[in-house]
Amino acid sequence: MKLKKVYLDNAATTLCDKRVVDAMIPFYTDKYAVASSDFSHSPGIEAKEALDKAREDIANKIGAKFREVIFTSGATESNNVAINGIAMANKKKGNHIITSSVEHRSVKEAIEALEKEGFTVTWLPVSKGGFVSVDDLKKSIKKETLLVSIQHANQETGTVQDINSIGNICHKKSVFFHTDAALSFGRIPLDVKKAKVDLLSITAHKIHGPKGVGALYIRDGLGIVKCMYGGFNEFNKRAGTENIPGIVGFAKAIELIEPNEIKYIEKLKERLYDGIKKELDAVQLNGNQKDTLPTILNLTFRFVEGESVILHLDMRGIAVITGSACFSRSLEPSYVLKAMGLSHEEAHGSIRFSFSRFNKEDEIDYTIDAVVNVVKKLREISPITPDN
Ligand SMILES: Cc1ncc(COP(=O)(O)O)c(C=O)c1O
Known part of the structure; x- marks a missing residue:
């Protein structure tokens, strides 16, 4: 690839x-x-x-x-x-x-x-x-x-x-x-x-x-x-x-903000979410699908560490974060996700994808592919599984 x-x-x-x-x-x-x-x-x-x-x-x-x-x-x-x-x-x-x-x-x-x-x-x-x-x-x-x-x-x-x-x-x-x-x-x-x-x-x-x-x-x-x-x-x-x-x-x-740009961005977000959901189980949306900014998608991938996911995505050229940007330097799980009732493990498995008018559909498809691959591989070797 x-x-x-x-x-x-x-x-x-x-x-x-x-x-x-x-x-x-x-x-x-x-x-x-x-x-x-x-x-x-x-x-x-x-x-x-x-x-x-x-x-x-x-x-x-x-x-x-x-x-x-x-x-x-x-x-x-x-x-x-x-x-x-x-x-x-x-x-x-x-x-x-x-x-x-x-x-x-x-x-x-x-x-x-x-x-x-x-x-x-x-x-x-x-x-x-x-x-x-x-x-x-x-x-x-x-x-x-x-x-x-x-x-x-x-x-x-x-x-x-x-x-x-x-x-x-x-x-x-x-x-x-x-x-x-x-x-x-x-x-x-x-x-x-x-x-x-x-x-x-x-x-x-x-x-x-x-x-x-x-x-x-x-x-x-x-x-x-x-x-x-x-x-x-x-x-x-x-x-x-x-x-x-x-x-x-x-x-x-x-x-420069175009009236239609937000619709375009929202479509990118939906494309990514749908593409990931289709291929992976145990993915949970953090936040609510309706009253959320069209520019942000926050997902928890159960049974993997967000830190490992972002490192593997970075090796594939994809920049995303786990928790908030300000939190990336800390191993503490995000206080926002914890306040929303996520467990320590769920918060640690969270990834924030955020979009702009400069993102393209083929970038989203490339990201879906990479995320699916990385998460599947990490789950195969993960010590945290549905059974323990
Ligand atoms: C919700 C929110 N408030 C405040 C800030 C701080 O903004 P600035 O970088 O302009 O100081 C940020 C930036 O990350 C933010 O996301």
């Missing part, structure tokens, strides 16, 4: 589209002034115009106003700024935070840090499909509750939470609502007003934009503690020279 290179780790990051790179280059080579020089000279005005246009485009994409979007270095920063910023600015209002047990580390650890500072935290469990119960959430809100932070889509399984219902509850109870939309943005509909979100985090590199650029939506009138001192940038909320090439690239990546 001829070796192919197949990248199926698009939930970790995506290829920066060549057209995005082309849009960014002039902002390094020619239009390199900083936006804060717009009071002084024409190149500064040009930079400020580019920054404003990108902000306008991104705000439009999520149904926000121009002044409600600030640029950051990515979703990790946006999550930290949102959670810390709102908690520190509103300590007197309450000290209770509600979140889920499956959040990305940048939310989980930001909230754990606040827990150490004296905040109390409710870590909501999830169902087998990875869903937070909206009813549980409602019951957990008390008079001290300041903030609810529930992600839009999960980094490992792609499970999509019902943020519209969650937002409505928070709004009615006058509790701030933050959502981490790093993986859902540009993939499924997202409207900050409909979801009554107060704070929302997004990032460019998951949608074929550059790395190190993200944005935070902060609802108009919401007070958060300034996250970086030393200038008036980003409506005086985040000091520091804006990464204009990156921000222009972010806006370009959004512009």
